[in-house]
Amino acid sequence: MADAKALAQERTQLFHDIIDGRIPKRVPVFVGFPVEFAIQYAGKDLVEAQWDTSQLEEIFDKVCRDFYSDLLPVNAFRFPSFYRILGARNFVMGSNGFLQHPEVEGLLQEEYDDFIANPYNCIIEKILPRLYTELDTDASTKALTLAKAFKAFQDEMGNAIMIYGKLTEKYGYGDTNFFAGFTEAPLDFVADQLRGFKGISTDMRRVPDKVEAAAEAATPLMIKAGLHPIPPSKYNATFIPLHMAPFMRTSDFERFYWPSFKKLVEALAEAGHPSHLFVEQDWMRYLDYLYELPENTVMRFEYGDPKLVKEKLGQKHIISGFYPISLLKTGTKQQCIDKARELIDILAPGGRYYFDFDKAPVTLDSVNVENTRAVLEFVATNANY
Amino acid sequence: MLDLQELTNAVGNLDEPKVLGMLKNFVAANPGIEETTAVVNACQQGMTIVGDLFDKKEYFVGDLIFAGELLTSAIDILKPAMGKESSAKVGKIVLATVEGDLHDIGKNIFKSMSEAAGFEVYDLGIDTPASAFVEKVKEVKPDIVGMSGVLTLALDSMKNTVDALKEAGLRDSVKVIIGGNPVTEQACQMIGADAFTTNAAEGVKLCQGWVK
Incomplete structure (x- = not known):
C-alpha cells in the first residue's frame, strides 16, 4: 500500500508539472479504455455485464492490471438501465450490445423560437418527452419514471465511483481528473440532441439566424452543466467532446460554432474549471481559434499534424492524442513503438504533453492487445526528460 | 426554357432558393418529358460539382447532407413533369447499415448521392442482419450491394453478410462495396468486398464504373 501511495504521488507530480508549466521527470501516460473494451477483455458477456454491474470491479481491474497508465484508465458513464427506464431514443443498445447514439430530433425546425425564448422550459416540455418516450405521458407517471431513472443513475454511478476509488488506491494512480465534469459545445448540443446531424446541416442554410440564436440560448445551460461539484482546481478539468466543427465550412464554424x-x-x-477537449476528427483549419482559449486548456487530438499543433499551441495549452490506434491493430510491435517514439520526439519537448491514443478503442478487436501493452510500457519506461 | 448551365451551377453552389425557384417556373410551363429529363440531368451534374468541391475541401460533410436534401426537394418539384419511368435507372443498389450498428448518416449521404447519379436504391435501414440482405438481393437482383458501418465491429458483420451471400449463391451476381470510418483495404480483403471507400462521392464513382 505504501508503494502504491508513493507511486500515486509521483504520478500526480507528473501531471501537476505539465499543468504548472514545469518539465516533468518523464512523459505522463493517460489512456482510457471504455467499458465495452474492458468487458470483452475480461471475457464477459457484453449485454449481461452492462446490465449486471456487480461484475464491473473485476472487469475494470483486469484492464488496470494489464495496461499501463498514470491515471485511472477505465470509465463508464452510460449504462443501459437508466436509458431503458426512460425509453431513450438518443442512446440505444444495438443488437450486438453496443450502446449507440442514433440520429434524433428532439426539437422540430418550427420550434426553434420556443427554444430560443426559453431553452429550459422547452427542454422540459417538448424535448425530453420526445427523446425519452417514457416521459411522454401524464405528469405523475412522468415524475415516477424520472425518479426511477435517477435512482438507477445514482446507483450505477455510485457503484462505478466506488470502484474507481478502490482501483486508484490499489494501483497508485495519480490524483488529477480530466473527467471531473461533462458538457458540450452549445452548437454540438443543438446538433446532437435537438436537431440531429442532418437537421443542423440543413438548418445552417435554411434558418441560419435561428441556429445562431439557439446556440447562444443553449450557452448558459452548457456552462451550468460544465460546472461540476468537485471544488475548482487547475488539476481537475471538465470534459468536452467536440463534434460538428470539422464537418462544417470554416465560415459556418466562425458564425455558428466558435462564439458560443x-x-x-x-x-x-x-x-x-479548466476544459479538457476531445478534438475529434481534423481541426487543423481551426488551430488559430484553439490558441485563443484560456491557457492550459487540455486538448486531445484525433487527426492532423502534430508538428503544427506543437508549434502553434504547445506553449500555451496541454496537448495529447494523435497516436493512431489503427496502427495498434495492423502494425508490428516495432512499428508501433517507433510511432510512439516519433510522436514523443515531436510533442514532448518543453513539456505540456501527455501520451494518449487518438481515440479510445471501443472494442477488443480494435487493437492488438500485445502491441497496445508494448507501446504503453515503452512510453512509461523510455520517455524520460 | 431554363438555362441548364445556370441550374447546374446553382445546384453546385447549393443555392436552394435559386434552384427551387428555377424549377418551379420550369414546371409551371408544362414541359415535355424530354425537356424534364434534361433538367434532371443538369441537377445531377450539379451534384458532381458538389462532390468535386468536397474533394477539394471547400465543402464538408454537412454540405453533402444538405446537397442530398436539396436534390430531394428538386426531384419532388420535377416529379409531376417526369412521367412514369422517364429517367432510366443506371443500376440497382441494395444498401444498409450492417448488423449491430445504428449509424446511418454516411449511408444516407451515399444513398442520396447515388440516387442523384441515377441509381435505384433499396435502403434496408440500420442494424441489418445478413439474412435481410440475402432476401432483398434475391428479390430485386441488384447490380451492387452497399454495406455501411461506423463501429470497427461492423467489419465482422460485413464479412458475415458477404459469407451469407456466398452461401446463397448470390455473391457472383453482385459487386460489393463497403463504406464508413473503419473500412480499409485490408478490411476489404478480409471481408471479401470488391471495393471500399470513406468518401461517398468516390463510392458513387466506383459504382458508376461497375454499371457502365
Missing part, C-alpha cells in the same frame, strides 16, 4: 463555444470554455475557466 469560446464563451463556454472561458466561463468555465473563470470559475476555476
